[in-house]
Amino acid sequence: MQEKSAGLSGEEGPALSWIVAVLVLCLMLGGLPPSPAGASEYDFAIPEADPVPWSFGGRVTARYTWHRLNDDTAGFRRIYAGTDPGSNAHDFQALAELSASWRKSGFQAVLLTHHDWTRTFFDTGWDHAVYEGYVSISPAPNLTLDAGKKPVLWGTGYAWNPTGFLNRTKDPDDPGLNLEGRTFLGLDYIKSFYDSALNNIGITAMILPVVDGFVNTELGENKDVNAAVKLYFLWHDTDIDLIWFNGPDQPHSFGIDFAKNLAPHFAVHGELAVQKDVEIQSVKPNGSTGQITETQVSGLVGLRYLNTHDTTFIAEYYHNGAGYDDFRTAPASALQQRNPGKDYLYVKISQKEPAEILYLNAWMATVINLHDHSFNLQPGLTWTPVTNLEINTRVGIPLGSSHTEFGEKPDRFRPEVWVRYYF
Amino acid sequence: MRHTITFRFCRCISPCLVTMMLISVVLFFSSPSVVSAEQALTGAQILKQVDENLQPGNLEMYRKIINIEPDGKKKEFVLWFLKKDMDKIVTLFVSPASEEGRATLRLGDNMWLYIPNVGKPIRITSMQSVVGGVFSNADIMRLDYHVEYDVADLTEDQDQHLLELKAKTGTVAYDRLKMWVLKEELVPTRIECYAATGMLIKTLHFKDIKDIGDGVVRPAVMETDSPLYQGYKSIMISANLKKRALPDEVFTLNYLSRVKDLR
Numbered sequence: 137m138q139e140k141s142a143g144l145s146g147e148e149g150p151a152l153s154w155i156v157a158v159l160v161l162c163l164m165l166g167g168l169p170p171s172p173a174g175a176s177e178y179d180f181a182i183p184e185a186d187p188v189p190w191s192f193g194g195r196v197t198a199r200y201t202w203h204r205l206n207d208d209t210a211g212f213r214r215i216y217a218g219t220d221p222g223s224n225a226h227d228f229q230a231l232a233e234l235s236a237s238w239r240k241s242g243f244q245a246v247l248l249t250h251h252d253w254t255r256t257f258f259d260t261g262w263d264h265a266v267y268e269g270y271v272s273i274s275p276a277p278n279l280t281l282d283a284g285k286k287p288v289l290w291g292t293g294y295a296w297n298p299t300g301f302l303n304r305t306k307d308p309d310d311p312g313l314n315l316e317g318r319t320f321l322g323l324d325y326i327k328s329f330y331d332s333a334l335n336n337i338g339i340t341a342m343i344l345p346v347v348d349g350f351v352n353t354e355l356g357e358n359k360d361v362n363a364a365v366k367l368y369f370l371w372h373d374t375d376i377d378l379i380w381f382n383g384p385d386q387p388h389s390f391g392i393d394f395a396k397n398l399a400p401h402f403a404v405h406g407e408l409a410v411q412k413d414v415e416i417q418s419v420k421p422n423g424s425t426g427q428i429t430e431t432q433v434s435g436l437v438g439l440r441y442l443n444t445h446d447t448t449f450i451a452e453y454y455h456n457g458a459g460y461d462d463f464r465t466a467p468a469s470a471l472q473q474r475n476p477g478k479d480y481l482y483v484k485i486s487q488k489e490p491a492e493i494l495y496l497n498a499w500m501a502t503v504i505n506l507h508d509h510s511f512n513l514q515p516g517l518t519w520t521p522v523t524n525l526e527i528n529t530r531v532g533i534p535l536g537s538s539h540t541e542f543g544e545k546p547d548r549f550r551p552e553v554w555v556r557y558y559f
Numbered sequence: 560m561r562h563t564i565t566f567r568f569c570r571c572i573s574p575c576l577v578t579m580m581l582i583s584v585v586l587f588f589s590s591p592s593v594v595s596a597e598q599a600l601t602g603a604q605i606l607k608q609v610d611e612n613l614q615p616g617n618l619e620m621y622r623k624i625i626n627i628e629p630d631g632k633k634k635e636f637v638l639w640f641l642k643k644d645m646d647k648i649v650t651l652f653v654s655p656a657s658e659e660g661r662a663t664l665r666l667g668d669n670m671w672l673y674i675p676n677v678g679k680p681i682r683i684t685s686m687q688s689v690v691g692g693v694f695s696n697a698d699i700m701r702l703d704y705h706v707e708y709d710v711a712d713l714t715e716d717q718d719q720h721l722l723e724l725k726a727k728t729g730t731v732a733y734d735r736l737k738m739w740v741l742k743e744e745l746v747p748t749r750i751e752c753y754a755a756t757g758m759l760i761k762t763l764h765f766k767d768i769k770d771i772g773d774g775v776v777r778p779a780v781m782e783t784d785s786p787l788y789q790g791y792k793s794i795m796i797s798a799n800l801k802k803r804a805l806p807d808e809v810f811t812l813n814y815l816s817r818v819k820d821l822r
Contacts, residue, residue: 178767178780178796182621184637184653185799187822193656239820272817278808280817289679314676326814328807335666338813368813373669375682375812397669400685400697400730442684444754488691494628494791495691523634523655558657 194234199554201227203547211546216257225257229554233267233314242274246286250314267316280324285317285351288342290366290379291436292395292405295482295503296454296475298434299391299407301381302344302364305474308482309501309516309530312556319351320344320364338368344383356385373397379409387411387432401442409434411457417467425467432457438482446488454480461507477541479506495520510536510543524558602710602722608745609738610703612777617643620772620800622650624699626692629790636690638699639822641803647810648700651818662815663689665700668730673815680812685732693761693783693793697732704738707731719748733760744768746777761785772800 203225206212231252238245248268254261270284287304291297295308304315320342327337342365345351348358355362362383369376379391388411395405411432418428438452459478486499497518504511516530532550536543600608624636636658641649648665652658660675663683671680672689683689685697708724708731715721716739724736734755739748750763762785765778781795808814809821 178794179623180779180796180798182623182637182796182798184639185621187653193659195656242820244817244820274817274820277806277814277821287676291679292681294681311674312676324813326808326811328811330807336808336811336813338811340813370666370669370812373667395682397682397684397730400668400732403682403684405682440682440684442687446687448687488688492788492791494626495634520657524657526657556657558655558659 189238189240191237191239192235193559194232195556195558197229197231197233197554197556199227199229199231199552201229201550201552203227204549204551205546206548209546210544215546219257221257227257228255229253235268244272246270246272246284248314250316265316267314270317278326278328282320282322282324285319286322287315287317288320288364289315290377290393291391291407292375292377292393293407293436293438293452293454294440294450294484295452296436296456296480297407298409298436298454298457299377299379299393301379301386301389301391301409301411302342309484309499309514310528310554312526318342318344318355334369334371335373336368336370338366340364340366340368356383360384362386387414403440404438405440406437407435409457414458416458419467434458448484448486448488450482450484450486452482454482456480475503475505475541477505477507480504481506493519505536505541508536508540508543510534510540512542512545526556526558527553528556529553602713602720603705605713605720605740605745606705606708606710606722606724606738609740609747610705612744612746612775614642614701614703615775616802617804618773618775618800619803621653621798622699623796623798624690624692624694625794625796626690627792627794634691640797641805641809641818641821643805643807643810645703645706647807648702649810649815649818650700651822653822658690660819661689662818663696663700664810664812664815665696665702666810667702668728670696670700671812671815673812675816680815685730693785693788693791694795695732698763698783699795704736708736711735718742744776748778759786761787771797773802775800 205221205223205225229252231250233248233250235248237247246268247266250265250267252263254263266285268285268287270282270286272280272282274280288302289297289300289306290303291300297303302318306315307313322340322342325339329335342363344355344362344364346353346356346358346360346362352362360383362381364379364381367378374394374396377393381389389409391407391409393405393407395403397403413429414432415427415429417425419425434455434457436452436454438450441449456475456478460476461478481504482501484499484501486497489496490498499516501514501516502511513533513535514530516528519527521527530552532547532552534542534545534547538544619639619641622638622640624638626634635655636652637654639651639653646667650663652661662673664671664673664680670683670685672683673680683696686695688695689699704724707727709727710722711725712723713720720740720742722738722740724738726734733752735753737751740746741748746768747765749765752760752763754760761783764782766780766782767778768776769779770776771779779797783793784791805821809818
């Protein structure tokens with residue numbers, strides 16, 4: 137035993153020497169620069185500079201939400217009617233989104249699929265959907281034709297988009313969230329002007345057919361054809377959009393939005409929307425309900441300011457033309473909307489890299505119902521400690537007295553954490 | 560005798576040749592390449608030549624940005640960079656996967672960020688940073704210096720030109736710059752960026768002069784550090800430059816979602 141550890145036997149010697157020699161060679165080769173570029177202090181190699189027509193990617197998200205419940209609220213009684221969840225409810229979500237695309241000479245085909253497994257107090261199950269699936273042809277740089285399912289997000293607001301007649305509901309505090317597209321045939325034309333106050337114009341026109349059980353079923357009845365047009369102008373360094381949307385089962389809608397940087401650290405934006413002949417359900421004083429039509433005017437004005445400490449302030453005032461002053465007169469369907477009230481203020485303060493922690497963003501957001509003065513306070517953190525990994529956490533704290541929007545929310549507070557990995 | 564010699568000398572040279580010689584002499588003394596090596600250049604001429612050497616005309620190139628933390632941890636981003644005229648810039652993130660498809664547009668003082676999931680491009684400001692770290696959007700989507708700055712003073716320091724630059728308007732990210740420029744190559748070696756208050760915001764160091772593509776010889780590496788980010792460093796490596804003219808329509812908001820088709 138002592139001999140073995142002290143030296144090599146005659147048979148083991150040559151074999152081990154070979155192994156050592158190979159290992160040393162490997163180490164030497166491994167230590168050598170792989171290419172002439174490695175001889176420099178920097179690696180100039182950029183393999184991404186040789187693009188390929190195919191691309192595959194995706195991301196996975198794991199999300200956990202804890203609902204600390206308040207059983208003395210209208211929201212609790214509405215959502216948990218006939219059940220007994222106790223003081224707490226927990227939601228789990230595992231989500232995979234897979235994307236593939238192929239691009240060649242002005243043609244591209246894109247697919248984004250969404251697969252999520254959710255477990256809540258009420259049920260557990262899978263949901264599969266195609267969020268995007270379209271082909272695009274660009275016969276010239278200023279002209280593109282699209283066919284298929286593609287996200288539409290119009291408007292300049294951060295928290296709300298009254299002119300986003302075709303937008304899906306977004307989460308302003310999770311901008312990375314993928315949103316399901318709309319299915320349409322579309323045309324996009326751009327024209328630039330040189331040395332003019334009007335720098336660019338853009339025309340986007342879309343036709344959105346409804347096919348039962350297949351596409352756009354939320355936009356009308358089978359064989360309905362909806363249409364939307366957006367005109368964009370960059371005029372005097374101001375973004376201006378004029379938006380029009382109409383359909384057999386849709387209110388006739390017009391919108392205008394703008395955004396402008398007044399200084400390198402200060403930007404303003406706004407939206408105005410008019411929707412004619414909107415059918416709403418009204419609750420009469422005797423408690424009965426009925427359908428009426430009305431013209432709804434919604435608007436938003438906001439600003440974004442960045443100070444020298446890398447603190448960003450976003451503030452928005454929103455008037456919801458479809459909102460209710462008194463929630464006791466609102467139908468149940470309205471109460472399920474994100475913000476069913478009439479006037480709101482959204483404020484978000486975010487600090488980039490606090491305490492010099494790189495890639496950490498700390499923020500505090502609040503939505504205030506200006507009629508009943510109830511509000512939702514939401515502090516959060518976003519951190520990307522390593523490439524392609526994003527960790528988010530936030531706590532929603534609704535505050536308000538009885539018979540107010542946020543005072544009647546089912547949660548006392550709602551911590552949430554989600555982790556995303558991109559590949 | 561002298562007159563005779565002169566006469567004979569002149570007679571043996573054709574008028575055409577004399578004209579050509581005169582033109583050659585005039586061209587020799589007016590040639591920019593000759594003047595560039597002399598002290599006679601004005602500050603404005605030096606600045607314009609610096610711009611021409613760093614970002615010559617309409618082009619595309621790749622930029623690798625490396626953010627280095629005090630503990631040595633690194634994070635890399637690769638951008639595809641397009642420039643047209645003096646006021647149009649588009650960048651497209653090609654890696655990492657979490658940033659892929661994001662694009663930025665700059666038209667003069669206006670800047671936007673397009674995030675594929677968000678859809679609508681949002682306005683961003685020049686002092687923000689789309690990549691974190693020390694580089695701001697103004698550094699990544701920089702216009703030519705002479706477009707945004709006037710030369711306030713030209714002196715000499717450490718055997719280099721020292722240009723003191725003052726922003727033409729209040730919308731420029733840094734109010735004043737001090738730029739050290741190599742006399743022969745007319746490329747910067749160091750730029751200090753100051754706020755209007757006189758506070759030093761960051762210092763840019765230019766290194767590794769080499770051909771980065773299409774015969775363009777310039778510093779391939781720009782390092783930056785900042786007293787506001789003690790211990791942090793960001794590096795931008797430029798490579799694969801190609802001169803390329805694209806239509807104006809590429810540099811528009813509507814095109815941002817499709818700019819990747821041009822790679």
